[in-house]
Amino acid sequence: MDDHLMGSDLGTGVARRRTPPRPVDVVRFVPGLAAWARDTVRLHPRRGVPSSTESSVGGPLLWPVDEAWPVCTQTHQDLGSGLPSSSRVPMVPVVQAFRADLPSGVVSFPEGTDVLQVLWCPFNHEFPASPWPVVFWHDSAAVRAVLPAPPTDPAAASRHVPAPCVVHPERVTEYPSWDLPEDLADAWQDDFRRLQEAIPLLPFSGFAEAPGIKIGGYPSWFTGQGWVDCQGCGRRMDHLLTVSSWECDGASWRIWLPLEDRDEDDGRAVPVDPTGLDVGSVGSVYIFECRACPERPVAHWYDSD
Template sequence: MARTTPPRPVDVETLFPEVAGHRKTAVRLHPRLGEPGARESSLGGPVLWPLSEPWPHCEDEHPRTAFSPPAQGSVPLVPVLQLFAADVPDLAFPGATDLLQVLWCPFDHADGYVPRPEIYWRGGDPSDLRPADPPRPAGAGDDYLPDPCVLHPERVTDYPNWDLPDEVADALEARFDQLEEETGWSYWSHLSVSEGIKVGGYPTWTQDPDWPTCPTCRVRMEHLLTISSSEFDGESWRTWLPIEDTPATGTIWDLPYEQRTEIQRPPGLMLGDMGGIYLFECTNCPDRPFAYRSDCS
């Protein structure tokens, strides 16, 4: 079943033409529990892997937290996201690649106290790729091990929230407040940045933006994708809950906890306190340098 974000309840660009020049296209992936195959785009599902390439491991020292390995040493990475170009045509795949894979070490790292992701761009001869059978890391917690989900990609428009330039935000503050007072719709929660796990658009920051700079060319990196803990929160659900998941009566919060969780947090991830991990890349440099950031409420 497709997932469709409701149209915004007001015309953002008519009310606030100042934000129009900052719009970006995002692709909400809408993961839902399922049984994806290794040759399908998925979150937490089986992945393809080159026969000639050993499965990657994390060799980092891990801080002692509630999410640390039982013993220091090599930790196998776990598959998080697999995207084929045909499913996300808005994503600019480099060169002749047509497959993006995100893996991470499922234990806290000192940088953000979240899993440490790695990305892989693949292309060329698909005959070298086979369904992987990766080792399962001992002692990893369920919060960092996504349940297998099929994806329902959907193009949406993002307007900046935390990334709205200060001078624009200051100029619009009174009109934002007036709209919320008259209609109940908040630019910040309901009209700006799309929620959930997504490609492109703006990061769904929960704190001040922390854009990385490319270590090679010193240019600010571009947002590649967001892996968040939830599709929406207690405020944003009014515009970011897909139409197909809207209850026939009552609201999403009237559903039994287990049923609501399958809609709000299908993969079962919990990154900090309902936080997210944001992946960035530099498209100016041929080797596409990569970085990540994280935050939570």
């Protein structure tokens, strides 16, 4: 069994969710992948009633009362989801993650901050044709009073507004599939062939990167890479967060659905759509940041199956 996939310290106050071990030890078959391993934090959102002082998906944010709530003033596209009723669209909470709730060493928080907050405009935009995310980092100790979220624009598509979910952060190790350089993939093709023989009917891409909503690690691309270069310094940005429509689908659940969410009798999946999100055609929004620039600029990409 592949012990690189086991869960570890989960932070305070969160119930454990454990991704099963991979069916084989990937590095034993493809030793070169060891140097390319990255840790990610799977958030494992599940329906609940989180508070503003808890990590969550779609829950209330610990937003300072003296700081204006983010709004979107960009041009929106009607791609079957309608147009906003106002030119200033309130952003909706997507992810809040406190450093204390996350496994150590995976997420790089800017100095003086301990909470990551991601919101997005729930309407489609010209490019990419998806919700438009924004990223904020706050110091929770400096928030003396909380500003409640404004009402969601009534024309917003419900599939772009995540249901309130508690989270169960879990550290797992990923390997690149799309992001493995072509020359290495060619050089290791015999190793990959032996790996495929050991796990027939399961392509490597299906268990290389974790699906679902996750922080850090590798993006789980659908159709191809969508990396973004920083407009300030020109370097390729780092993957910060993936927001996926589903935690896992009808194929990937065998690898990625936590043990606690499986039927005891036949092992089949129980929940696969806890947030109610459906971005495009069950797609994902990938959020990137440039850690080389002091202001930590962000950008995003959208992809679907």
